[in-house]
Amino acid sequence: MADEVVLLDFWPSMFGMRVRIALAEKGIEYEYKEEDLGNKSPLLLQMNPIHKKIPVLIHNGKPVCESLIIVQYIDEVWKDRSPLLPTDPYQRAHARFWADYVDKKVYEVSRKIWTSKGEEKEAGKKEFFEIFKTLEGELGDKPYFGAETFGFVDLSLIPFYSWFYAIETFGEFNMEAECPKIVAWAKRYLQKETVAKTLPDQKKVYEFVGQMRKRFGLE
Amino acid sequence: MAEEVLVFGAWGSPFSRRVEMALKLKGIEYKYIEEDITNKSPSLLKYNPVHKKIPVLVHNGKPVAESLVILEYIDETWKDSPILSKDPYERANARFWAKFIDEKCLSAIFKACWGEEKEHEKALEEASELLQFLENELKEKRYFGGETVGLLDIAANIIGYWLGVFEEASGVELMTREKFPKLCNWANEFVSVSAIKENLPPREKLIAYFRNRFGVGTASK
Numbered sequence: 001m002a003d004e005v006v007l008l009d010f011w012p013s014m015f016g017m018r019v020r021i022a023l024a025e026k027g028i029e030y031e032y033k034e035e036d037l038g039n040k041s042p043l044l045l046q047m048n049p050i051h052k053k054i055p056v057l058i059h060n061g062k063p064v065c066e067s068l069i070i071v072q073y074i075d076e077v078w079k080d081r082s083p084l085l086p087t088d089p090y091q092r093a094h095a096r097f098w099a100d101y102v103d104k105k106v107y108e109v110s111r112k113i114w115t116s117k118g119e120e121k122e123a124g125k126k127e128f129f130e131i132f133k134t135l136e137g138e139l140g141d142k143p144y145f146g147a148e149t150f151g152f153v154d155l156s157l158i159p160f161y162s163w164f165y166a167i168e169t170f171g172e173f174n175m176e177a178e179c180p181k182i183v184a185w186a187k188r189y190l191q192k193e194t195v196a197k198t199l200p201d202q203k204k205v206y207e208f209v210g211q212m213r214k215r216f217g218l219e
Numbered sequence: 220m221a222e223e224v225l226v227f228g229a230w231g232s233p234f235s236r237r238v239e240m241a242l243k244l245k246g247i248e249y250k251y252i253e254e255d256i257t258n259k260s261p262s263l264l265k266y267n268p269v270h271k272k273i274p275v276l277v278h279n280g281k282p283v284a285e286s287l288v289i290l291e292y293i294d295e296t297w298k299d300s301p302i303l304s305k306d307p308y309e310r311a312n313a314r315f316w317a318k319f320i321d322e323k324c325l326s327a328i329f330k331a332c333w334g335e336e337k338e339h340e341k342a343l344e345e346a347s348e349l350l351q352f353l354e355n356e357l358k359e360k361r362y363f364g365g366e367t368v369g370l371l372d373i374a375a376n377i378i379g380y381w382l383g384v385f386e387e388a389s390g391v392e393l394m395t396r397e398k399f400p401k402l403c404n405w406a407n408e409f410v411s412v413s414a415i416k417e418n419l420p421p422r423e424k425l426i427a428y429f430r431n432r433f434g435v436g437t438a439s440k
Contacts, residue, residue: 064311076307089295093283100285
């Protein structure tokens with residue numbers, strides 16, 4: 001039976017991008033469905049009734065939700081090519097730990113920066129630099145976070161690259177100056193076709209964030 | 220080489236108890252180290268410098284942190300008595316609900332028990348809604364894992380035991396047999412499993428701890 005793979009997504013979503021990269025890495029054909037988050041489709045509400053969020057992967061009619069869970073699912077189903085996680089249990093645990101760290105910390109703090117002003121924004125920036133310093137510490141002198149090649153942690157973090165321009169502009173700082181290792185890592189990873197083709201243009205994301213800020217009354 | 224397994228935990232924490240439950244289910248011997256979370260040991264800070272939290276599993280000197288990450292590590296390292304299905308869809312499902320419990324349920328339950336009075340009704344409703352999802356997910360199964368205790372059952376230890384403790388400590392009724400018959404049955408089955416029973420903190424001590432820490436609950440005011 002031919003596999004039917006559908007992805008419910010929203011183009012600027014960092015979480016959706018993770019899934020798109022994973023699907024591209026594995027060479028899986030799928031139908032992409034853009035969701036209007038202000039007017040969620042009946043399909044989305046049916047497939048993710050708990051959180052009502054994207055991304056949702058629908059594989060032969062069955063939904064999988066939560067981006068890192070979807071990526072692991074993809075890795076386990078299409079296990080014959082391009083592994084996304086290492087095989088050794090300790091390395092897998094290490095990868096899951098750091099992907100979980102990215103999940104828990106990076107999105108929230110980034111959001112703080114582009115949705116706030118004044119003191120709150122400055123506090124957000126301070127936290128942001130601390131978190132990225134921790135990530136740079138974990139990266140060390142390695143070319144990527146993964147054990148042998150770009151892996152699970154790299155995949156979990158790289159979508160934020162498309163948001164860097166927006167965050168540094170609205171945050172009034174320079175990403176390359178503050179987090180040089182991360183920027184170098186991102187540029188290295190972007191040489192991969194699957195990543196370069198998947199990530200949206202930074203300027204487009206910047207415009208999108210600008211529109212969101214207007215809606216929140218920040219502009 | 221002899222295996223050395225250490226668990227850094229706290230007696231009342233459902234998170235560190237999860238790790239012990241999984242090890243017990245698989246018959247793995249380990250050394251338990253009780254942490255005073257108000258005065259963290261140099262070892263804990265060395266093994267989990269990022270979050271500085273328990274639980275941490277240290278296997279032959281190598282640390283693993285975050286309870287759900289630890290559970291998967293345990294399952295992949297000691298393959299007897301598996302706690303996750305081999306089927307990718309069922310695995311994704313278990314992971315989804317475990318994350319749901321950690322990210323949504325715990326804080327909602329806390330709010331319902333010890334939140335602000337004016338928000339009490341709303342908090343109760345929200346917590347009930349979340350429990351209803353779990354009630355529906357259980358269906359006719361004995362355990363979330365099917366015939367045997369699985370990762371999701373272990374992750375749901377908060378629901379299976381700690382929730383009852385919170386209810387008694389705060390005086391708030393949340394998981395009634397009337398509204399949640401399946402979850403109540405499951406909870407009874409869960410705490411009866413010997414590997415689980417052996418790893419539950421003493422109930423009275425836990426109730427006293429929470430009463431002390433959070434005061435008398437919203438409902439009792």
